[in-house]
Amino acid sequence: MSPLDPAFYIIAIPAVIFAGVSKAGFGSGASFVSAAALALFIDPGLALGIMLPLLMLVDVASLRPYWRKWDAPAARGLITGAVPGVAVAALVYTVVDDDAIRILIGTICIAFVAYQWARAAGVLRVGNFRFSRPWAWVAGAAAGFTSFVSHAGGPPVAVFTLGLGMEKTRYQATSIITFWAINLLKFVPYVFLGIFTQATLLADLILAPFALLGAWLGVKAHHMVSERFFFGLTYTLLVATGIRLFWLALT
Template sequence: MPNLDLTFFAVAIPAVIFAGVSKGGFGSGVAFASSSILALILEPGQALALMLPILMVIDLATLGPFWRRWSWPDARLLLSGGVPGVALGAWLYQATDADLLRLLIGGISIAFVVWHLSQSRGWLHGFSKRLPPWAGLFAGVVTGFTSFVSHAGGPPAAVYLLSQRLTKTEFQATTVLTFWVINIAKFVPYAFLGMFSVQTMWADLLLAPFAVLGAWLGVRAHWMMSERMFFGAAYILLSLTGSKLIWDALS
């Protein structure tokens, strides 16, 4: 059970706002950093359960501004694989323990940063042509699975969508639609697995206004803010929190 004290809210409020900004304006790619941050003070399962309703609130807040601006063929492919991926995550979740989840969340955090740095330094190059439809289905399965076990579906979805040469707004709107559906699909198995508690729901109610605030800031930032500045801070944060989680899991 999360202890709803000053320390909790000092960590949770910035994490929730950060998730709102990322999902509201920058394609959800680093929104899972909020789960990494919360996992520093909560059991990983508690952090995931706390964040899911928050993510659903952010989805609703951002759906309107990007309504029907998405690439439906790409969203359809991701969702066709994403829902089975959620089912796979629910099936395997019961076989995991807290340290394995810490290791998974931390590993995904570090891998995403390394992938980004490799591209920015020229060690890896962007896609020369669009990935085929089967790659979208596969990316959807990975997206659904990683979204279920760590709310980290943004990176695999981004890898596929970046290859499709979408505009910034098409990219953002497609992720909004995709994760709106995937997060709804995750709610029932989360409840069935007993991940929610009265205390996490109270925490979600108290944090919901900050989620809406973050989403509003993210939508505005989508049109105004430098992506380089935002993601630069996000990659540093992911590196620090990911390293800490891996250390905790292995020690």
């Protein structure tokens, strides 16, 4: 399937709306399910190239409702750490093939769900801790790397910010400003690596209104929809997507 194929949009439109809802309403942790879902049907590089401008659009649309509600020291530390993380990921991307990227994205999908299950079951406890700039850099570097290769930088940021005991809106605002900066950092390497193509740009023009719709719905859902319901659906999609990506890569 190609981004130029009309059938592609049967999958892409709901995926992009879902990404907007997740990113604007529930933090960036699960929005990468959309890029993973697209990677089931097109080359992973094309999926990454399509999703980055759309995620950046959602970033901009989401900034105003959460403006200056973020934790500034945490955001600065995470963004600083993301710089080397993005640089290392760009180097790795140049030496791996599409199947390796599928396995990496699939691994991140399954690992993310396993981490969330372990926290919910009490197997893994993330207690509150005081802000530490070195730990912010470590979390930022992990976020920069995973965000570059799969748009899945949310989990490292969530572990760090939730460990600081942030309430929902402060966590959401910190996540948005952090990934606004990380996505800007990723844009230039994506250009030089040829991840953006005429096909991805055309797809972005078609999908942009749906990304904005998802962002609007996400801001509304932040105060109306149960996080348990939303993430339950998300985790189910991530497990199915991760297994399917492994299957595609190995066969």
